[in-house]
Amino acid sequence: MIFGVVRRRVASGGSNLFSAHLRDVRPSVSAGRVRSIAVKEILHQCRSFGHVRNFSHLLSPGGFASPQSLRLAFASMQQRPMMEMNGRNFSSDNGDLLDVVVPPLAESITDGTLAKFLKNPGDRVELDEAIAQIETDKVTIDVTSPGAGVIQKFVAKEGDTVEPGTKVAVISKSAEGVTHVAPSEKTSEQAASQTAPAEKIEKEKEKPKVETPVSEKPKAPSPPPPKRSATEPQLPPKDRERRVPMTRLRKRVATRLKDSQNTFAMLTTFNEVDMTNLMKLRSEYKDAFVEKHGVKLGLMSGFIKAAVSGLQNQPIINAVIDGDDIIYRDYIDISIAVGTPKGLVVPVIRNADKMNFAEIEKEINTLAKKANDGTISIDEMAGGSFTVSNGGVYGSLLSTPIINPPQSAILGMHSIVSRPMVVGGNVVPRPMMYIALTYDHRLIDGREAVFFLRRIKDIVEDPRRLLLDI
Numbered sequence: 485m486i487f488g489v490v491r492r493r494v495a496s497g498g499s500n501l502f503s504a505h506l507r508d509v510r511p512s513v514s515a516g517r518v519r520s521i522a523v524k525e526i527l528h529q530c531r532s533f534g535h536v537r538n539f540s541h542l543l544s545p546g547g548f549a550s551p552q553s554l555r556l557a558f559a560s561m562q563q564r565p566m567m568e569m570n571g572r573n574f575s576s577d578n579g580d581l582l583d584v585v586v587p588p589l590a591e592s593i594t595d596g597t598l599a600k601f602l603k604n605p606g607d608r609v610e611l612d613e614a615i616a617q618i619e620t621d622k623v624t625i626d627v628t629s630p631g632a633g634v635i636q637k638f639v640a641k642e643g644d645t646v647e648p649g650t651k652v653a654v655i656s657k658s659a660e661g662v663t664h665v666a667p668s669e670k671t672s673e674q675a676a677s678q679t680a681p682a683e684k685i686e687k688e689k690e691k692p693k694v695e696t697p698v699s700e701k702p703k704a705p706s707p708p709p710p711k712r713s714a715t716e717p718q719l720p721p722k723d724r725e726r727r728v729p730m731t732r733l734r735k736r737v738a739t740r741l742k743d744s745q746n747t748f749a750m751l752t753t754f755n756e757v758d759m760t761n762l763m764k765l766r767s768e769y770k771d772a773f774v775e776k777h778g779v780k781l782g783l784m785s786g787f788i789k790a791a792v793s794g795l796q797n798q799p800i801i802n803a804v805i806d807g808d809d810i811i812y813r814d815y816i817d818i819s820i821a822v823g824t825p826k827g828l829v830v831p832v833i834r835n836a837d838k839m840n841f842a843e844i845e846k847e848i849n850t851l852a853k854k855a856n857d858g859t860i861s862i863d864e865m866a867g868g869s870f871t872v873s874n875g876g877v878y879g880s881l882l883s884t885p886i887i888n889p890p891q892s893a894i895l896g897m898h899s900i901v902s903r904p905m906v907v908g909g910n911v912v913p914r915p916m917m918y919i920a921l922t923y924d925h926r927l928i929d930g931r932e933a934v935f936f937l938r939r940i941k942d943i944v945e946d947p948r949r950l951l952l953d954i
Contacts, residue, residue, distance in 0.1 A: 582631050584615055584653040586646045589625065593862070595647045596620040597732050598640055608634050609655065616652055617858075621736040623865075624826065624858045633657040643729070733827040744889050749925040752884040755937045757944045759900050759915040762786050765947055777842035784820070784874060785844040789950060790943035791872055791895055792816055792837045794936045801893050801936050802869050805927050819868035819888060820848060822855040823878075829855045830888055832868040876900065876917065885922050892927050895940070896920035 589596060599619040603609060614626040615635070633655040640652040730738070744750075766781050773781040795802045795816050803812045816837040819830040831851035833844065854860035871888045876899040885896040898918045905914040921937045943949050 580657050581636070582629075582633060582655040582657065583651050584627060584629060584655060586618060586627060586648050586650045586652060587625065588648045589618075589620060593620045595645055596625065598642055598644045598646050598652065599624065599731075600642055601638060601653075603635055605635050605637055608632075618646065619732050619826075621732050623829075623860060623862055624733075627652060629655060631655065631657065731826065733829075737828050740889065741886055744887050747889065748887050748892075750887060750922050751925045751930070751933075752920050752922045753930065753933050753937060754882070754918060754920050755941050757917045757919055757941050758905065759783075759917055759944065761946055762944050763900075763915060773842070777846070779842060779845045779849060781841065782845060782848070784848055784872070785841045786944060786947065787872060787874075787895070787897060787940070788818055788820075788833070788836055788844050789841065790940040791818060791870060793943055793950065794939040795870060796837065797939055798932045798936045800928055800932050801923065803927065804869075804890050804892050805924070806890075810927065813869045815869065817868050817870075819865075819871040819891070820851065821871060821873035821888075822852050824855050824858070826858065829860060829865060830868065830871060831855055831860055831864050832866070834867075871895070872897065882918050882920070884920060887922055887924060893921060893923040893933075893936075896922070 586596070596618040597620075599617045601616045603615050609615060609629040610632050611630075612628045615629055616627040618625045618627060636654045636656045638653050640646060640650065646652065762783060766783065766786075770781050773779075799812060802816060803810050805811075815835060818833045818836045820833065821828060821830050831854070833839070833847050833851070836844065839847070851860065851864065854864070868888070869891060871885075871891055871894040873885050873894060874897040875883050875885075876897050880898050881901065882898055883896055885894045887894050896919065898920070900915045900917050902913045903916045904911050905916065906912075907914065919937065919940060921933055923933045
């Protein structure tokens with residue numbers, strides 16, 4: 485608000501800024517002196533904004549700031565986004581230290597876990613360079629440097645629960661701050677390491693006096709070990725076990741899957757698909773497809789197009805129960821299950837019913853790359869009315885997938901295996917795939933589920949049906 489008023493005053497003349505008020509109070513003050521005082525008052529009132537310090541270079545030796553200089557300064561400040569000014573912590577009072585804080589998270593996420601630091605104290609970092617990673621229930625978010633400098637110290641530790649705005653590290657703009665701090669830290673660590681053995685020695689001297697009567701009691705139950713039989717199962721020694729905390733993403737996945745199992749009346753129906761025609765179509769046009777669209781033609785786009793057709797023929801598969809009501813969705817957003825090193829994520833292909841093969845393939849590649857890189861956003865995983873999971877890429881022959889709430893069904897694809905099939909009275913080898921549909925039996929009857937799966941089978945075995953809409 486202050487900047488807006490000052491900008492308008494400067495635009496209209498600038499030289500008379502605050503002059504009327506100052507002349508009333510101090511009639512003897514000259515015009516040049518008034519302009520100098522006005523600029524100082526601006527800097528004094530706005531000193532809480534770090535970037536206002538840039539005004540200092542506009543003042544001439546005589547203390548005069550021209551209206552043109554002020555207009556340029558305010559214009560440069562207005563061009564900077566408010567999120568950038570508010571989201572970064574600028575230097576402290578001495579102008580050398582920068583605080584690294586947790587950035588704002590998504591609306592539905594209030595905190596996260598400090599997964600790991602990507603840098604070490606003493607490392608030099610540049611502006612917006614990632615320093616640490618915050619792991620949330622859904623995605624991993626980078627904590628970036630608010631400026632260039634050298635990491636002086638870490639304030640938080642890996643595994644801590646942090647909220648937006650939490651201070652995690654301190655950066656020194658000059659390397660001097662690190663050299664002064666590091667020796668003190670080393671000496672404190674050495675002092676702690678020297679005092680620790682002394683404390684242990686004193687405790688060990690005191691322990692025998694207290695534990696002598698207690699140590700005699702555990703010796704009494706020593707005979708039980710021979711009583712164990714040879715067939716009794718024995719747990720591995722504790723020194724060969726490792727206890728690792730679950731990541732937030734893994735805990736979130738575990739909770740959602742268990743909630744799905746407890747909520748839905750899940751039932752799975754199966755069918756098998758002859759992949760001959762779809763694979764032949766892919767083989768014949770893969771080079772022309774890449775040349776025109778710049779992306780490879782895969783099998784996933786064919787199944788998604790088949791799922792879209794099945795959902796249009798059986799709208800109840802695309803619906804969901806909400807209390808005592810049924811919500812029918814007039815859109816088709818298909819989620820695709822992607823396994824990443826950090827866990828399972830389910831990005832969403834929006835409006836899949838309005839996309840062609842090339843658009844679907846491009847969207848799949850983009851979402852899968854983001855998921856594996858850990859850069860996928862929460863908005864890209866929110867929603868979805870139906871899920872397609874391809875366990876065949878891992879070699880799964882058959883499975884019963886679990887519904888992804890708040891959806892009502894999920895399609896499971898599996899590996900393609902050459903099996904003997906009867907075609908025209910002859911036994912011939914054909915590439916076959918088992919497909920599975922798990923659905924909420926509270927909402928979807930077996931008739932609709934079988935019809936839906938049959939529709940997918942018909943389209944995959946004869947993709948020409950999509951052109952003729954039959």
